[in-house]
Amino acid sequence: MNLEKLIPIPTHNDIKSHDDPILFSLIIPTYNEGKNIRNLIEQITQLLEQIIPNEYELIIVDDDSFDRTWEIALELTEEYPCLRVMRREKEKGLSTAVIRGWQVARGEILGVIDADLQHPPETLLNLWKEIQKGADLAVASRNAEGGGVSDWSILRRFLSRGAQTLGLVILPEVIGRVSDPMSGYFLVRRRCLLGCRLSPLGYKILVEVLGRGKIGWIAEVGYVFQERQEGESKVTKKQYIDYIRHLIRLRLSLWQITRFIRFGLVGLSGVFVDMTFLYLLSDPTTLALPLTRSKIIAAELAIINNFLWNDAWTFKDISLKQPGKRKKIKRLIKFNIICLGGLILNVLLLNFFFNVFGLNRYIANLISIALVTVWNYWLNLKLSWRSTEIS
Ligand code: GDD
Ligand code: MN
Secondary structure, three states: OOHHHOOOOOOOOOOOOOOOOEEEEEEEEEOOOOOOHHHHHHHHHHHHHHHOOOOEEEEEEEOOOOOOHHHHHHHHHHHOOOEEEEEOOOOOOHHHHHHHHHHHOOEEEEEEOOOOOOOOOOHHHHHHHHHHHOOOEEEEEOOOOOOEEOOOOHHHHHHHHHHHHHHHHHOHHHHOOOOOOOOOOEEEEHHHOOOOOOOOOOOOHHHHHHHHOOOOOEEEEEOEEOOOOOOOOOOOHHHHHHHHHHHHHHHHHHHOHHHHHHHHHHHHHHHHHHHHHHHHHHOOOOOOOOHHHHHHHHHHHHHHHHHHHHHHHHOHHHHOOOOOHHHHHHHHHHHHHHHHHHHHHHHHHHHHHHHHOOOOHHHHHHHHHHHHHHHHHHHHHHHHOOOOOOO
């Protein structure tokens, strides 16, 4: 056996474009599927030879299965030159396996299918048709017309639906886009994933693709989830926990919580700058300049301070995409205008809470500041650091 034929494992995390592209790459993640892969590879190649002969590759990503799936797969490469094999010894997990596969894939269209024949290979033809019509993503769904599960217990159906409902509550704008977000059988255009950092956890790679990819047109194809004939499912309690952690991580990331916290910290540093300069300029023991003039200078310095930190830290990823001094000055001017608007809003809110609601003035001020921070953050994100990309 020729171990040199194994594909090296990428060490970076991005999906890039390929110098030597082909039409289609299908990833088959495996863990102890030795009894299934020959049958699967045979069926898939037969189907793909009909529609795209010699324009596809199949990539098995095996996590060092103890039934030596990778070895069996490597032997099959003699017979099936379109087959490539990756053996991972250090990393584990279904989603990362799929991503590693996509990273080494050459296809313009990337796909994934389970190795255990629970995903009927014929459905590939329907998925391919949808991609040909122009879909960015074609998902095989148990819940679309013609779809279903073969022989599931009530408990399993309940768990599956429960997981979907939970997803809908936490991530409605992601999970709600497809009828079967748990599907691990789909095709997606590589260009929709370029530049996206996929950081998957556990089992549900489609959730990550929907959440972080630039996916416009989605097509669905019904399929019946088959019973496993050989080997066994790898689903354990851990997968349910990972799924929930995955949803929460994606939620926080889509809300950009880290960014908001940075924005708040920068705001605090601005308060410090403002106070310091107010003291240095207006205090009788220092320069003793008139109060209003001092305050204007101090506030402007704080705004510049905040701008520089936000540009270099909070919104770094966005400002890197808009290089040049001119653009930076433009961002500074917009930032200034929005902050001024924020200041006026702050005064109005403070008066409102203090006079109309009769709140304690400091509490009223705190609430006003919190609200204005959200306003400032949101507007600056959308205007000062507006990126032209689809978000
Ligand atoms: N490389 C790798 N590493 N492959 C894995 C791992 C892993 O840690 N865990 C599972 N796999 C492979 C299996 O060998 C199989 O080919 C595929 O991933 C699916 O695993 P199963 O254990 O058979 O999952 P399932 O049938 O319960 O779950 C399927 O449920 C969905 C429907 O809700 C998922 O696999 C989805 O793809 C499927 O659509
Ligand atoms: Mn399975």
